Amino acid sequence: MTETLGSTGEFGLIEAVTRSLPRGEDVLVGPGDDAAVLAVPDGRMVITTDLLVEGRHFRQDWSSAYDVGRKAAAQNLADIVAMGARPTALVVGFGGPADLPTAWALELNQGLADEAELLDVSIVGGDTVQSDKIVVSVTAFGSLDGRSPVLRSGARPGDEVAVAGRLGWAEAGYAVLNRGFRSPRTVVDAHRRPQPPYAEGPRAALAGASSMCDVSDGLIADLGHIAVASEVVIDIRSQALAIPEPLQAVAAATGADALTFVLTGGEDHALVATFEPADVPDGWTVIGSVAEGNESLPAGTVTVDGATYTGATGHAHFRS
Template sequence: MTETLGSTGEFGLIAAVTKSLPQGEDVLVGPGDDAAVLAVPDGRMVITTDLLVEGRHFRQDWSSAYDVGRKAVAQNLADIVAMGARPTALVVGFGAPADLPTAWALELNQGLADEAELLGASIVGGDTVQSDKIVVSVTAFGSLDGRRPVLRSGARPGDEVAVVGRLGWAEAGFTVLNRGFRSPRSVVEAHRRPQPPYAEGPRAAIAGASSMCDVSDGLVADLGHIAVASEVVIDIRSAALAVAEPLQAVAAATGADALAFVLSGGDDHALVGTFEPADVPEGWTVIGSVAEGNEERPPGTVTVDGQPYTSTTGHAHFRN
């Protein structure tokens, strides 16, 4: 007989998922008490949270529980490093039907733990609840280690825009899966399990990034967040964007626009930032520039090759 969450029980599940979680040096009190206690060396903490909802962000026939765990942590840690911070800890909220096999929850937990371990971050607590659908909520914490946070509001006219990490792969994978296919495998895996360039966030902060954001909603959309917050105009040069062969193959097979994957596809969690020209770190690709706004292009505008981008500009919740 398959053991389910109903038979395992809340406290049995909590005991099972916490017994093997390692705790890092930033954790003073880990799982098992009313709350965790973290060390905050310079008195500041970076905090972010995200939700994954079954049927909205993942499907069990598309992604394994392990994949969902890796993705849930990755999207949060990408936000932490986009501030120039070092991830230290996470808490996890988990809702699921009582008839969900316990093995699914344990596999999810392994994915959470393995992604967190990439950066030495500790899972220090959380909550479980019965719900109609599977819901995974992760809140992540990070330390600035004495550095200033890199905000979206710091871009300045004359800065260059640079990116590091993959763009458009997850969107191409979603397109393939949505058509009922499972190849190219590389883009399907990118949809299931993103690979943010974690080390580049703090590295960009040290190099002098004036603003930074992880690409979760789409390159144009996320640069739009920077442009609005900084009250500047950003222009993207499409010729500078890499359109990988798997994206071209998906576009050719589905009638999609490969460049649109790169410009508007989210969920890869690449990092995009603005820098003085001399400060762009090695390994980052310059893809555009920052300018002052004017009547023709008011502050907050993002253009592609000097023209408005009229295709879908990225993901937004509650969009009709």
Template sequence: MNETVGGIGEFGLIEAVTKGYRQGADVLVGPGDDAAVVAVPDGRMVITTDLLIEGRHFRQDWSSAYDVGRKAAAQNLSDLAAMGARPTSLVVGLGVPAALASEWVHELARGLQDEGEPLGVSIVGGDMVQSEKIVVSVTAFGSLEGREPVLRSGARPGDEVAVAGRLGWAEAGYAVLTRGFRSPRAVVEAHRRPLPPYEQGPIAAIAGASAMCDVSDGLLSDLGHIATASQVVIDVRSGALAIPEPLEAVAAATGLDALSFVLTGGDDNALVATFEPADVPPGWTVIGSVAEGNDDRPPGTVTVDGEPYAGATGHAHFRS
């Protein structure tokens, strides 16, 4: 397929992309009208949105359009899981250069669909415009199914901190790619396409998680959101964190610290939550504890083995 986006046109491309989308039971009106209609039996809808910008969040020489689609969907669906919600639908905004091959958009659409379909997620609409760089904006919707949302502000002194999913893999992949290499393949693929533990969000909510967050900016950084919102102190035990062999290999080859990948690396979209000790469900690993603040460690503080962490704790937008 040699057609460009400009050649096929906005509406022709939208029609070609959306005609293969299958719609789930939550969708009452799908693509084709001015807006979609999605059922909300719970009476509440959980909503999140994210942007991916070419050159900042992905590079075409590192990631295929299919990878970008999977990643764009995953970042949003993971946020829903972190609230304890079941994802139901997505809308997609896309800005692309007119000269971009239309096949790139088709591959992106397949990636979005393949990430969401196993979860019963439908793509119900969106928009497409011309832009200088590729910009992908995804908004995701989810249902709480009668449960209360799990917020960042509910952690309590005495709770344990636990994680589900992988940590540090995407960061190790980024370290490899920035040095011009493509191996270990496992970490490169982790950078291109995260594997969030979607099912663990509702499981944690049902088990009684007091606070939860998805790990998109780095474990310490995202735990900082919980600590600040809950006005508590969180301590991470480094010895409880698994450091898989591929991360050790990358650290040895690059001179970086494997533990720092796990503590500060983002984009794996793991889940981190706090529980009463007896409530931690299977599939979660306890890595730390929650305590009250004091003069030495004021509320909002996150430490590692009882000490402040030296260095950046994760990704921050607009950091110079």
């Protein structure tokens, strides 16, 4: 039987690809975290990249070119700050059909530039190519300013889990748009343009965060990456999770569970991190704890209120 991307899965493919990649002496942190870390003559550089593909990550009838630009920049900048780093530059690759209006590409560029400007980040280069669908590839660079990176592998038993930023808003917006509606506007806008808590990444690093990740695939899924990398068990306390009124309204209108939006919705690019209890910064909300694995709950497990979560835990490409 021929193995396909569907049977391999997103993370199976990543593991297979990265296993054979060469790793030079300049690579301090390779594939597996929110961004890579390279040694450079005057310090250490953090690098990450993401793709947006029309029809998969955005639709022209749902999002303007400007929205796509803001989103493309935001998801990469969030990966940089999730390492505790300060974003410094972006490189952009763009593909589009020959009959796409030039104005669309220029509007996309403005969205990229405006999001980057929030952090005084420069767009320093890129590439363009003709393609059947619109494809946007952004590579982001960042500086650790002399600090060590905050990895997914540093969580320790006894740490508390805390979050900064919004959870579930983009997923609620997707649910609304998927039903053919455009309100509540707040959640629709959240789907179109995420609002990562950029300042909180370096702030968490300075406060002593032991691990950190941006919530791009879903809270449970992304905490799962930390649990696996750190070889710990993480428990989420559902009562500690805020469920704002717009999410409740969307859940009631669509027959969904508002808590599911918060637990499994991605693309808000909130930050989730682990800290010693005394180190949790003001403005971060404690939502869970870290423990050692055991026979009933092996290391790498994420639970909700002490129980294994049933159902999809977040987004994964190539999942059948």
